[in-house]
Amino acid sequence: MIVELGHFALILAAVTAVVQSIVPLIGAHKRWSGWMAMGDTAAMLQFVLTAAAFAALTYAFVVSDFSVRLVYANSHTLKPMIYKISGVWGNHEGSLLLWVLILTLFGACLAWFGGNLPPTLKARALAVQASIAVAFFAFMLLTSNPFVRMEMVPFNGQDLNPLLQDVGLALHPPFLYLGYVGLSMAFSFAVAALIEGRVDAAWARWVRPWTLAAWIFLTIGIALGSWWAYYELGWGGFWFWDPVENASFMPWLLAAALLHSAIVVEKRESLKAWTILLAILAFGFSLIGTFIVRSGVLTSVHAFANDPERGVFILIILAVFLGGALTLFAARAAVLEAKGVFGMVSREGMLVVNNILLAVACFVVFIGTIWPLVAELFFDRKLSVGPPFFNMAFTPFMVALGALLPIGAMTPWKRGKLGRISRPLVPALVLAIALAGLVWAMQTERTLLGPIGLLLASWMVFGAIFDLWTRTGRGDRNARLRRLRNLPGADWGKAIAHGGLGITMFGIAGLTAWEVEDIRVVQLGEQFSVGAYEMVLEEVHDIEGPNYLATTGTVRVTRNGNEVTVLHPEKRIYPVARMPTTEAAIDYRFLRDIYVVLGDPQDDGGYTVRSYIKPLTNWIWLGCILMSLGGLASLFDRRYRVASGARKTKAVPAE
Incomplete structure (x- = not known):
């Protein structure tokens, strides 16, 4: 009943x-x-x-x-x-x-x-x-x-x-959907404003909290999915450029662009058309993600459905809403005329560059994701677009974005002088170069990726700190500290989010540059070395879980004769689903992870063991947490709460 x-x-x-x-x-x-x-x-x-x-x-x-x-x-x-x-x-x-x-x-x-x-x-x-x-x-x-x-x-x-x-994946979909679906509010506000014939600063102030909330949830959802892939799939990676991963990442990029673009509409009544278009496209890419996950046109480790008929239904929904909104956008072009005038070196100009980088990066991910389908449909060729393409095509835009963020955050509205803007950031740049140089001198393999990642991350973090400090004006240190505490939540949120992005970038660069990997067949009691650590596979035995059977290994890890940890990697079999899984054993530390995976038994009595030393992995998710906290701080800024100050402006639509 x-x-x-x-x-x-x-x-x-x-x-x-x-x-x-x-x-x-x-x-x-x-x-x-x-x-x-x-x-x-x-x-x-x-x-x-x-x-x-x-x-x-x-x-x-x-x-x-x-x-x-x-x-x-x-x-x-x-x-x-x-x-x-x-x-x-x-x-x-x-x-x-x-x-x-x-x-x-x-x-x-x-x-x-x-x-x-x-x-x-x-x-x-x-x-x-x-x-x-x-x-x-x-x-x-x-x-x-x-x-x-x-x-x-x-x-x-x-x-x-x-x-x-898995607990991580139990939480991953709700947070991801709160982000996906939350972008529908930006879409609804955009279409409502186009129908009403009014897009102004008040509209931008109303739409920003909804977009910010969606972006926060999407950030948390993507981070949870990345963390789950890292420890559950047993591949040792945090991101694989899988179509479903890309389906959530593309709306995240456009939502970030929308947040920054709406600032220009709110402050300067410029970029109206671009902001409305971003609001439409951000939700449009959420629908595209829904199509990718549920249609079966692109294979993925964690797609939900494989039914072309359902895919056609979603395509119709996508065509109706995205096509209808874009048609209305074209018809209402006259009401989207920008009012503010600004120079190339200005906060508006920097935000335009920010939007271009994010939008083009999203377009690159979209092309790489959809190209195998296009090649099969129109050229009858089966192609695979993998991580090498995405890493090569996507990374330069993120590097450029990270390099410009500290400067853009300190640039004044309307017009500014590059020399005056850059002067307060000189200490941040010096510190960043010094840290990168230190790492370059200490490392042994002489790869540039790690030092460059640290340089970029330090530049963004120190730039955010110096940006906050310059907002306190002049005076003695105690007075400036009091003013620092009283800065608006949006200022704190911007600095924390930008710093979090820098930390995530450094985590990715450090992991990619300095990871140590070892794959071998190990006999029981055999000792082997991985990087600076010694490992021993002491025993392998069977256990029974609530709904699975598992083969569990015991791996003792030491360094210079001192015990570091004991790890228990597993291979599970779920009898009902008749499906095996790999449970990696991970020793989490602030600066590195020790990651061990137990493989299949061999004819000679040994076991395949994959071992990794993964530096700075946890910095990736630490950066995501900081980005989410920065968004939360901005969301609780009283100026950007839902409909804050809306009563001051009565909207009279142009009929």
Whole structure:
């Protein structure tokens, strides 16, 4: 009965979304306040009904109701409870329901917290948000219904994909979807502004918090996915340029560009057309990511579905919303005229360069991701675009971005002088060069990648610090420290986020330049050296987990005769899913990781062992955490909260 109630709630939510997509739009056009207010009620009701449907599906997984086809295909009675719950979204249908739940949540948040928005803009944004929900409700109910029953109830389920039975990946999809779907708010605001015929500083101030929240969640989601790939897949890498990884990375790049572009609209009423276009494209690339993950046109380790018919449905959604928004964008070009004038050396100019670098980098990733499909369709050739292409084509844009960030952050609005801007950054540059030189002198293999990475990272971190210090003005040190504490959250957020990006870049450069890898067949009791460490495979034995069988090794690690750690790598087999997995054993430290993977047994009685010394790996995720914290600090700046100061400006749309 609960499953049927959930299905009924899902249908009611779809009907509510249809009402919300029509009634407020008419009300905004006719200036009927009652009809516009209907959008708030419908948005909240739509969220409550979708949440009820999601709760019903979660209940079916928790109690192992195998009469539901989705539960049968993705759960098992022996599975730990946390993975029964994460199994709700560890599949195509359930993840789509989570997608729609978050979509309706953002619409409800707009209804709850958008009280200071102009009524017409709010009503139109709610209507656009609901129209997206209508499309995905239709997609779910017509092609991907999670509540389908089975005629014969099986005794037990087929279990969840073992690779997904992990805490990191249990959290990864919800955060990723909060970012993906959160960009729909920027899209809704952009389309609503185009319909209304008004794009100004107040609009930019309203749209920035939503975009910032989506960017924060997307950053956390990508970092969790990278961390999971690092320790779970047993490949020893944090990023593989997989199509699904790229599908989340492209909207992240465009969202970062949108955040910076919206600043120019807010401060100088310039770049209006470009900012609206970015808002449309950022969500458009989220839809492209949905297509990549769910259509099966590109293979991936962690794609959800392999159904071309569903892919066609998503393509139709993409064409309708992206094509419709771009058509409206072209028709409303007259209202997007820029007002502010600025010189090449100015904050506006630097933000334009920032946007160009991020947008072109996104385009490079898109070409590399989609090119195998294009080659197969039009040239009948099977091609593979791998990490060498992405590393070569993408890295220069990120290096240029990192080099310009400290200068751009300190450049004044409208116009400035490069010499005056650069003077306060000379100490930061000297420190960065000194650190890079120190590393160059200490390292043995004489590769430039590590020192260059440290130079770039130090430049960004020290540049952010000196930027904060120069904002305190002049005076004695105590007075400047007091002013430093009282700087707006956005200033602190910018510095922390830029510093976090620098730390992530250094982590990537250091890992790539100084990693030590060793692959060999090891006998029990044999000692071998990896870098500065000695390792001994002491024993290998079998253990039984809650829903798996495992072969576990014991590897003792020493350095100069002193014990460092004891590691226990595993090879697991999940009998129900009949799928093996590799569980790497990792000794996490601030400056390095020791990473050991147990391979297959050999005919001579030994085991294949892969060992790595991975320097600075944790700096990659530390940088991601700092970027997220920087975004959070900016989000809580009172100037950028939702609809802050909106009552000062009454929007009168151009009819």
